[in-house]
Amino acid sequence: MSVAKALVVAHETGEEARLLGLGFRTPALMPLANKPVLVHALERMSAAGIEDVGVVVGRSTRNDVCSAIEEANGLRLAIEYLDAPAGASVVDAVLAAAAFVGDDPLLVQEGDALVRADLRALEELFSGASLDALGLRLTPSSFRRRSPVDHEPPLLARLGACFLSRGSLRVAAEPGSELASLIARVRDGGGRVEVEHVDGCLPCHGGRETLLDANRRALDDLAEERVEAQLHDCELQGPVVVHPSARLEATLVRGPAVIGPRTEITHSYIGPYTSLGADVVIEGAEVENSLVLDGARIRYLGARLEGSVVGRDARIGRDHRLPHAVRLLVAERAEVTLA
Numbered sequence: 001m002s003v004a005k006a007l008v009v010a011h012e013t014g015e016e017a018r019l020l021g022l023g024f025r026t027p028a029l030m031p032l033a034n035k036p037v038l039v040h041a042l043e044r045m046s047a048a049g050i051e052d053v054g055v056v057v058g059r060s061t062r063n064d065v066c067s068a069i070e071e072a073n074g075l076r077l078a079i080e081y082l083d084a085p086a087g088a089s090v091v092d093a094v095l096a097a098a099a100f101v102g103d104d105p106l107l108v109q110e111g112d113a114l115v116r117a118d119l120r121a122l123e124e125l126f127s128g129a130s131l132d133a134l135g136l137r138l139t140p141s142s143f144r145r146r147s148p149v150d151h152e153p154p155l156l157a158r159l160g161a162c163f164l165s166r167g168s169l170r171v172a173a174e175p176g177s178e179l180a181s182l183i184a185r186v187r188d189g190g191g192r193v194e195v196e197h198v199d200g201c202l203p204c205h206g207g208r209e210t211l212l213d214a215n216r217r218a219l220d221d222l223a224e225e226r227v228e229a230q231l232h233d234c235e236l237q238g239p240v241v242v243h244p245s246a247r248l249e250a251t252l253v254r255g256p257a258v259i260g261p262r263t264e265i266t267h268s269y270i271g272p273y274t275s276l277g278a279d280v281v282i283e284g285a286e287v288e289n290s291l292v293l294d295g296a297r298i299r300y301l302g303a304r305l306e307g308s309v310v311g312r313d314a315r316i317g318r319d320h321r322l323p324h325a326v327r328l329l330v331a332e333r334a335e336v337t338l339a
Helices: 017-018 035-047 064-069 090-096 118-129 153-158 168-172 179-188 208-220
Strands: 007-008 052-057 078-083 106-110 133-139 146-148 159-164 193-201 229-230 235-237 240-242 247-248 252-254 258-259 265-266 273-276 282-283 287-288 297-298 315-319
Touching: 007 035, 035 052, 035 064, 035 118, 052 064, 052 090, 064 078, 064 146, 078 090, 090 106, 090 179, 090 208, 118 133, 118 159, 118 193, 133 179, 153 297, 159 179, 159 193, 168 179, 179 193, 193 208, 208 273, 240 252, 252 258, 273 287
Parallel strands: 007 052, 007 106, 052 078, 133 193, 229 247, 235 252, 240 258, 247 265, 258 273, 265 282, 282 297, 297 315
Antiparallel strands: 106 159, 133 159, 146 193
16 A cells, blocks of 8 residues: 555544443544454454554543453554543644655544545545545545545545645644645645545434444454353354353253353343444343443343343343332433333
């Protein structure tokens, strides 16, 4: 690739994640198919031939981001961690990484952007057309359409990444601005700018449905692996990945689904498009099309749990005490739907 360098912004911009009540300091660490969005991004960069990646972190996110990347397998990348202050805009983060960026052509991507497109093909489009900027507009389908920015300015508002030519940051970077403003300034300065519609989304923007849709997209890429976990009287159908330390008993799992480390499932049904994190316990329950984070407990619900996001260490169960009632402990900004 003529673009061999990328910058990923994963500092303290976690308002979206906090609004979901899931507690991540940066939405870049939101797990999809049991893998942080940031790691999905790095894997695609590695596969596309990018060699050097600067990951912009903040004081409170550095350790968690470093740990997530260290746990990832197969990344053929030279990674440098770069500091930016909390609340800095994407362009502020890029400016803070000026020594890393230099004058090289660059891919800039928000750390919480799930881009499922072929980055190598997009880079070839960028370089072949001698563009100064190619914005990547994330769309909820595989629909593709190329458009000049002049004709559809609203597209700029939903960018998750962009390719930038050598030195374009020097003339267009304005402190406090985001990617949309950056490439608009490149255009206004006479640069050649286009926007490409690509398959992808910002998982933490839009609430539960957006997050579940992103999880489904990530699970669509799931590759079947040999199951070495403890299985007793179980049936696995379709693409299912089970961590070797998990334990399943009297359970049916229909993929695509992923089951994390040390998770225990007994007398249950796990339906398609479900991700279960680490140390999850499920007993006598049915779970489908859901994202269950680390340490959650789900027991004897009496009805199928579907289309749900269950936070870390959450407890969901059926209370058989009399008088019968719904008893809840509801956290700030939680969403509860009873059916």
